[in-house]
Amino acid sequence: MSFADIMLEDKQRVLREFTEVKADFASRGWFPGTSGNLSMRVGPFTPEQFHFAVTASGKDKTKSTPEDFLFVDQDGNRSEATALKPSAETSLHREIYRLTGAGAIFHIHSVHNNLVSELFWERRSVRIDGVELIKAFDIWDEDAVIEIPILPNYADVPRIVPEITANLNPRIPGLLIRKHGLCAWGKDAFEAKRHLEAFEFLFEYAYKWELLNRGR
Numbered sequence: 001m002s003f004a005d006i007m008l009e010d011k012q013r014v015l016r017e018f019t020e021v022k023a024d025f026a027s028r029g030w031f032p033g034t035s036g037n038l039s040m041r042v043g044p045f046t047p048e049q050f051h052f053a054v055t056a057s058g059k060d061k062t063k064s065t066p067e068d069f070l071f072v073d074q075d076g077n078r079s080e081a082t083a084l085k086p087s088a089e090t091s092l093h094r095e096i097y098r099l100t101g102a103g104a105i106f107h108i109h110s111v112h113n114n115l116v117s118e119l120f121w122e123r124r125s126v127r128i129d130g131v132e133l134i135k136a137f138d139i140w141d142e143d144a145v146i147e148i149p150i151l152p153n154y155a156d157v158p159r160i161v162p163e164i165t166a167n168l169n170p171r172i173p174g175l176l177i178r179k180h181g182l183c184a185w186g187k188d189a190f191e192a193k194r195h196l197e198a199f200e201f202l203f204e205y206a207y208k209w210e211l212l213n214r215g216r
C-alpha cells in the first residue's frame with residue numbers, strides 16, 4: 001500500500017501517541033545530549049513493505065516542535081516530501097521492523113544500559129535470572145532466565161544491521177548496543193514502553209547485583 005493510501009486518522013493517531021511517549025521519556029531524562037530516537041509503524045505490514053514515523057536526526061528530543069518526526073518507508077526513504085532528516089539510526093529500526101513486524105521501537109541511552117553492556121560484553125548478553133519483572137515480556141515460566149543480546153557498536157551504523165539479523169532473539173523484545181544504548185520494541189507504543197521500562201529496571205538490578213557479589 002502506498003503512503004498516500006494509508007488513512008489520515010492512522011497517521012494522526014501515530015503522531016499523537018508519539019508526541020506523548022516522547023514527552024514522557026524526556027521528563028525522565030532519557031534523551032541526554034540529543035541521544036535517543038523513537039519510531040512507530042503506520043498502515044499495513046509485510047516484511048517487504050511498510051511505513052513508520054521516526055524522530056528527525058540531531059534534534060533536542062526534550063523539546064516539542066512541528067519538526068520532530070517524519071515518515072519513511074522500509075528502505076528508509078521519506079514517505080512524503082520534507083526537508084527533515086531521519087534519525088541516523090533509522091537502519092536499525094528498519095531491520096527490527098522487518099524481522100519482528102513490531103508496531104513501535106524506542107531507543108534510549110542510559111547510564112545503566114551503557115554500564116551493563118560493558119560489564120557483560122564478554123558473554124555478549126545480560127543474563128537475568130528469576131526476577132519478577134521478566135513477566136513484562138510475557139514470559140511467565142517459574143524462575144525464568146533470559147539473555148538480552150549485546151551487539152558491537154560501530155560508528156558506521158549500517159554495520160550494526162547484520163549483527164541485529166544474526167542475534168535478535170524473537171522471545172526478547174530488546175537488544176543492547178555496546179556502550180551505546182537499548183532498543184526495545186512491542187506490538188504498539190504501550191507495549192514497547194512497558195518493555196523498555198522493564199529492561200531499564202533489570203539493567204539497574206543486574207549492575208547492582210554484580211557489584212554486590214563481585215569479590216565475594
Ligand SMILES: CSC[C@@H](O)[C@@H](O)C(=O)COP(=O)(O)O
Pocket residue numbers: 033034035036037055056057058059086087088089107
Ligand atoms: C548525540 S549522541 C547519540 C547519537 O549518536 C545516536 O546514537 C542517537 O541515539 C541519536 O541520533 P539521531 O540521529 O538524533 O537519532
Ligand SMILES: [Zn+2]
Pocket residue numbers: 035036037089107109180181
Ligand atoms: Zn543511539
